[in-house]
Amino acid sequence: MHRLILPLALAASLASLTSAQITSNWTGAVDQQWQNFVNWDNNTVPNNAGLNTYNAFLGGGSGLVFLNANNTLESMTLQAGAALSISNGFTFTVRDSVINGGEIRLEGNTSASRFSINDSSGDLAVQLSGSGTIVLDHPQDRIGGITNHVLVHAAAHTISGHGQLGTNSINLVNHGAIAADVTGEVLVVDPISSFQNDGGTLTASSGATARFEPGNYGVANSGRFIIGDGSTFDLRGGTWSDLTLEIDDQLAVDAEFSFDLSGWRAAGPNREILSDTGGVRTLRFYDTVALGAGGRLFTRFRGDGNAEP
Numbered sequence: 001m002h003r004l005i006l007p008l009a010l011a012a013s014l015a016s017l018t019s020a021q022i023t024s025n026w027t028g029a030v031d032q033q034w035q036n037f038v039n040w041d042n043n044t045v046p047n048n049a050g051l052n053t054y055n056a057f058l059g060g061g062s063g064l065v066f067l068n069a070n071n072t073l074e075s076m077t078l079q080a081g082a083a084l085s086i087s088n089g090f091t092f093t094v095r096d097s098v099i100n101g102g103e104i105r106l107e108g109n110t111s112a113s114r115f116s117i118n119d120s121s122g123d124l125a126v127q128l129s130g131s132g133t134i135v136l137d138h139p140q141d142r143i144g145g146i147t148n149h150v151l152v153h154a155a156a157h158t159i160s161g162h163g164q165l166g167t168n169s170i171n172l173v174n175h176g177a178i179a180a181d182v183t184g185e186v187l188v189v190d191p192i193s194s195f196q197n198d199g200g201t202l203t204a205s206s207g208a209t210a211r212f213e214p215g216n217y218g219v220a221n222s223g224r225f226i227i228g229d230g231s232t233f234d235l236r237g238g239t240w241s242d243l244t245l246e247i248d249d250q251l252a253v254d255a256e257f258s259f260d261l262s263g264w265r266a267a268g269p270n271r272e273i274l275s276d277t278g279g280v281r282t283l284r285f286y287d288t289v290a291l292g293a294g295g296r297l298f299t300r301f302r303g304d305g306n307a308e309p
Contacts, residue, residue: 022054026056032065053095055073056073057077059082062102067085071093072118077101084103086105086115089108091113099130103135105134116145117150117151119149128152134158134159139163139185140163143159146169147169150173154176155176157176160179162208165188179205180210181208183206189212194216194217201224204228209234210227212236213238224246
């Protein structure tokens with residue numbers, strides 16, 4: 001009899017250690033704080049901090065929910081009408097996918113708020129889809145993740161604001177809309193290796209700057225790069241190919257490479273193209289440049305950042 005007790009006890013103990021994937025549904029029963037377990041239908045804050053992994057669901061009546069701690073999920077769904085604020089200094093990590101029909105706000109102030117990817121499926125890709133928006137509210141805010149993982153930004157979804165996208169850690173595939181749209185501020189695009197604009201748009205508008213750190217930038221399926229009126233693209237190096245660039249204001253090239261215009265075709269009123277053959281690298285565009293009214297194209301090679309013809 002005693003010989004059976006130990007194996008049964010061991011089996012019960014092992015069973016208690018079995019992991020599960022759990023879906024927690026937001027109710028907001030008490031307040032709008034993510035960390036309050038009473039606000040979830042299973043009285044459990046969704047966070048992959050133990051054996052179990054979690055999916056979170058925030059319905060359309062959820063309102064604005066505040067995340068004031070580091071948190072990791074397998075997946076999350078926000079319906080239209082739901083919003084999530086990632087507070088100053090905290091990191092929200094997703095391992096599989098986000099379906100965002102509402103709004104996710106990175107609201108760093110004195111330190112960075114982060115939306116981070118860390119794929120759990122083995123293909124290194126995390127999907128960001130839905131018709132909603134991720135807003136970067138401050139220059140410190142960052143979208144990044146584990147080195148060489150890939151953020152796949154789906155059609156109909158938007159990333160906007162100012163801060164850092166890529167953080168020299170992840171690669172990006174853009175099918176949706178990315179917008180530098182805060183007047184006088186900079187959205188830094190900084191992939192670890194590649195940024196593929198696959199049918200999506202990347203726009204600088206409202207007097208904002210989109211700054212591109214070195215990387216391999218490519219286009220597929222009519223992906224568009226658009227410089228709006230009063231706004232700037234600031235190129236810091238890398239390789240660009242198969243590009244359609246629509247210019248209504250200014251392109252600044254701030255790196256030590258030559259700018260080869262031999263394969264370009266420029267169309268539109270008030271065309272003004274200034275180029276320089278100095279530098280040590282070559283940047284070539286192989287498609288069309290469309291200059292809007294009053295459009296200007298500059299290249300910069302001097303260390304002081306001044307435009308040179």
